[in-house]
Structures are given as C-alpha cells and as structure tokens.
Amino acid sequence: MKSKRRKIFEKEVLCHLDRLYGYAMHLCKNGEDASDLVQDTYLNALKSEKQYSIGTNAGAWLFTIMRNTFLNKIRKMSRKPAGMAGEWIEQMTREDISELRKHGPDPSVKCLDNLLKEDIARAIENLPDEFRDTVILCDVQGFSYADIATILDIPIGTVRSRIHRGRLILRNLLADWKNVAMGGS
Amino acid sequence: MTCEDAHLSMHDYISGELAAEHYKPLMDHMDECMNCQEFFRQTAHIQTTMRDFMLYEAPSELQTAVSSILANA
Structure with a gap:
C-alpha cells in the first residue's frame, strides 16, 4: 500500500515526462538514448526521493537529476561534451x-x-x-x-x-x- | 534608456524576468525606437518558433515504462 506522500510524489514527477523527454532529445540527439535517459532519471529520482520536498519545484529538481545523469554517462564513456565556446x-x-x-x-x-x-x-x-x-x-x-x-x-x-x-x-x-x-x- | 539597456531589458521581458520598474522605460523607449521595436519582434518570433518546433511528447512505450518504474519501486 503506497503512502499518501508517495502518491503525491508520483503525480508531481510524472507530469514532467514530456518536458524531460524533450530535454533528453536535446541532450542525446536520438529517441532511443533519450528514452533510456528519461528512465534512468526517474530511477535516480526515486533513489533521491527523500531529498525532495512535496509541493516544491519538481521540474527543476528532475531536470537537475537528468543533467547529472547525462554528464555521468558521458564521463563513464570518457567523452567530453563538445562545443565549448571559444x-x-x-x-x-x-x-x-x-x-x-x-x-x-x-x-x-x-x-x-x-x-x-x-x-x-x-x-x-x-x-x-x-x-x-x-x-x-x-x-x-x-x-x-x-x-x-x-x-x-x-x-x-x-x-x-x-x-x-x-x-x-x-x-x-x-x-x-x-x-x-x-x-x- | 539607451538601445543597449533596452536590449538587455527586452531579453529579460521575453524570458518573463523583467523587473516591474523596468517595464515602462522599456515600452517608452520602444515607442520611439523603430530599430529596437524590430529587434524585439525578431527575437520574440525566434523564441516562439523555437518553442513550437522543439516541444516533444514522450512516446507511449516510454510513458508505460516510466509508469511501471514508479509503480514497482
């Protein structure tokens, strides 16, 4: 049986799915990797659930997790983000x-x-x-x-x-x- | 307000971040400066077009997968 907090948490994070997918498409450049990144983001969000205060800014929190998840993936692949401004x-x-x-x-x-x-x-x-x-x-x-x-x-x-x-x-x-x-x- | 200041305020306005006290000086400047009016129109148009083109809907398989992740955690 899920707690009331947990149900509210799920509702607050799920409503950002389309935006997260859009940002993942921008980061990954293809649908398959973007879908993987979105799923990893939700898995990492669940691991950090206790750090999130219900009713605050779920969008910014999730986008931060997505960006960190993406950067960690890139680091593991020993690739540097390209295109730093000169x-x-x-x-x-x-x-x-x-x-x-x-x-x-x-x-x-x-x-x-x-x-x-x-x-x-x-x-x-x-x-x-x-x-x-x-x-x-x-x-x-x-x-x-x-x-x-x-x-x-x-x-x-x-x-x-x-x-x-x-x-x-x-x-x-x-x-x-x-x-x-x-x-x- | 100079054109340089107006450009900074325009960007903040387009971002929804312009402080209330800068609104009237910006509008007064644009009433008199056709160049800034045109710059504002172009910049706002690019932003609107970019937003229209770059919004995505998550595929149904992804929606199902994420719902499953949340349900089974």
Missing part, C-alpha cells in the same frame, strides 16, 4: 552588439519571418553547448533564470548573460543563412 563567440557577440548599437537590426533580416524547423534545428546545433543548454531551458522549457542556475549549477548572472548572447548568436546565424538562401550578400 574566443570567436566572445568576439562575434561583441561585434554584433556593437553593430546593433550603431545601425540597429539589419532590414534584410525580415526574412526571419519564415523560419523552418530545419533552420531552427541547425542554428541550435551550431550554438556552443553552454549557450544552447541555457537558451533551451529558458526558451523551450520555460524555466526561470533561478531554476536554470540550479539545474546548470552556475550563477544567475551567468544564466542571464548566456541567454542574451545565445539568442543573439542564434538570430545572426539564422539571418546569415536566410540572407544567403535569398541571394543576399
């Missing part, structure tokens, strides 16, 4: 912001109105990991800056900065591709 990203965002200050958005960027799923997917894949994770947790999963800081274990100011820069890089990647596709220079 100086070129810093340089690119500095130049972009400087240009925006001087001239405002490029009028040719009107072509961003007709974005395709493939464009978005490709642009996101081209973001360095730390920007990609932060933008996805904010813009797709809808987490607050504070929750993202908890999930990624980084300061809230870093979350804010990565979201700003990540969105700017994303916008400029999409604008460049769309402009080329439309015959621009």
Whole structure:
C-alpha cells in the first residue's frame, strides 16, 4: 500500500515526462538514448526521493537529476561534451552588439519571418553547448533564470548573460543563412 | 534608456524576468525606437518558433515504462 506522500510524489514527477523527454532529445540527439535517459532519471529520482520536498519545484529538481545523469554517462564513456565556446563567440557577440548599437537590426533580416524547423534545428546545433543548454531551458522549457542556475549549477548572472548572447548568436546565424538562401550578400 | 539597456531589458521581458520598474522605460523607449521595436519582434518570433518546433511528447512505450518504474519501486 503506497503512502499518501508517495502518491503525491508520483503525480508531481510524472507530469514532467514530456518536458524531460524533450530535454533528453536535446541532450542525446536520438529517441532511443533519450528514452533510456528519461528512465534512468526517474530511477535516480526515486533513489533521491527523500531529498525532495512535496509541493516544491519538481521540474527543476528532475531536470537537475537528468543533467547529472547525462554528464555521468558521458564521463563513464570518457567523452567530453563538445562545443565549448571559444574566443570567436566572445568576439562575434561583441561585434554584433556593437553593430546593433550603431545601425540597429539589419532590414534584410525580415526574412526571419519564415523560419523552418530545419533552420531552427541547425542554428541550435551550431550554438556552443553552454549557450544552447541555457537558451533551451529558458526558451523551450520555460524555466526561470533561478531554476536554470540550479539545474546548470552556475550563477544567475551567468544564466542571464548566456541567454542574451545565445539568442543573439542564434538570430545572426539564422539571418546569415536566410540572407544567403535569398541571394543576399 | 539607451538601445543597449533596452536590449538587455527586452531579453529579460521575453524570458518573463523583467523587473516591474523596468517595464515602462522599456515600452517608452520602444515607442520611439523603430530599430529596437524590430529587434524585439525578431527575437520574440525566434523564441516562439523555437518553442513550437522543439516541444516533444514522450512516446507511449516510454510513458508505460516510466509508469511501471514508479509503480514497482
């Protein structure tokens, strides 16, 4: 016979299944590994059940467990997460912001109105990991800056900065591709 | 408010994190600055499109497997 606490716990964690699967798809890049990661996440959540206070933030708690589970898997496979941002990203965002200050958005960027799923997917894949994770947790999963800081274990100011820069890089990647596709220079 | 400050506030607004006291200065700035208006529109549009494209529903087999994990623990 399950306790009342246990029943509430199950309800609170189960309602995040679709979001967890979406984040797992982003981390693993394929459905099979994503499903495995989701199941491992729920198994690890059960092991840590006592650390969770009913009625608090199950979403952020589960996403933290998923991220740690994923990173542990990668460590075991002796692979490092790829795509850490280098100086070129810093340089690119500095130049972009400087240009925006001087001239405002490029009028040719009107072509961003007709974005395709493939464009978005490709642009996101081209973001360095730390920007990609932060933008996805904010813009797709809808987490607050504070929750993202908890999930990624980084300061809230870093979350804010990565979201700003990540969105700017994303916008400029999409604008460049769309402009080329439309015959621009 | 400068355009640089407006861009920072816009991102916070799109994230649902803009402090109440920054809302009116941002709207006043955008009323007068077409560049910032357009930048806001593009950024919000990318976010909405990304959210629409990247939301997933867990496959039914996974739903069954997770329910089973929770039921048998």
